[in-house]
Amino acid sequence: MPTLRVELFAGRTPEQKAQLAHELTQACVRVLGGDPSGVDVLFFDVERHDWATGGVLWHEKASQVPKQS
Amino acid sequence: MPTLRVELFAGRTPEQKAQLAHELTQACVRVLGGDPSGVDVLFFDVERHDWATGGVLWHEKASQVPKQS
Amino acid sequence: MPTLRVELFAGRTPEQKAQLAHELTQACVRVLGGDPSGVDVLFFDVERHDWATGGVLWHEKASQVPKQS
Amino acid sequence: MPTLRVELFAGRTPEQKAQLAHELTQACVRVLGGDPSGVDVLFFDVERHDWATGGVLWHEKASQVPKQS
Amino acid sequence: MPTLRVELFAGRTPEQKAQLAHELTQACVRVLGGDPSGVDVLFFDVERHDWATGGVLWHEKASQVPKQS
């Protein structure tokens, strides 16, 4: 009955989510046993203005990127 | 102080959510005691392309539905 | 496919949780339709030293209760 | 490694979130020690039609506000 | 920066969790790109008396299992 909640930056393609849901489920079944039908995966898109690391939102970090790279 | 987080497929009407919030709160009070004002209910709409069961996103399942039913 | 996460103070009896799981599920089916088998309810016990309201943990509040009541 | 999830009513400005992420992170470092880079803060906007207290959604409460105040 | 929360029945071995954390992380990197160091996986053990499906706690289901199997 494992349920996985995946918080990730918004902007992934539907194909990436489909592939990731598949691979995460396979990993659960491989390691824990059980049937794939018992595994739920939920994706939560988080915008860069809603996620901070080190006290700085990621969209702020982006705008602080030095010019040369 | 119970707090309920309800993840459900997007697409419910405001009336359904209002009714469900009311009934979930009543159930908590009936079973746990306490005052309704201490019960919080939060709804999180999840799109079918963000929820997988058995490794397949629900919007993929929908498109795989056989024609006859 | 609704999934409900219920955070509540530790100390409820197994009978209360069983009853509450049943009633919450019934409410979901009644309001949203669908089959009970699609409803998951998870309980998370939270100790009073792990939950604060108004900046004060509930086990601190308890110890601040005036003597007369 | 603390990770904070903050559910709040939708409608805060980006400046408020940036400031709040900063202050929450500072509080963690001040009290728990460690480096700010180990602190994650995620914001989840919740609409008033998705949050109920006392069994009533907040956007219903708003429409029930008495005229005089 | 994906963060995965995995709710699963209590009782897995430390080796299973270590292996699962490794494989889930690999899946994220494979599908989303990025560095493994950006992936967090958190496990939350849920007891069978705290998880209901279809309105019945799993430890009740267990006790309802017919004798022959």
Next chain:
Amino acid sequence: MPTLRVELFAGRTPEQKAQLAHELTQACVRVLGGDPSGVDVLFFDVERHDWATGGVLWHEKASQVPKQS
């Protein structure tokens, strides 16, 4: 109405949690306005064998620490 969920390594003292709950609540009120009584803070202790970064559980990392530092 902000609600904060704080996941942190197990082992903090009650005094640290009390202090942190207080400071997080103050930060919310300072930045968002509103009354402290509307702020909830919940702590979730996570053991080092239940949290992985980079695909490795933290209790494994600990045992891999080189001898010299």
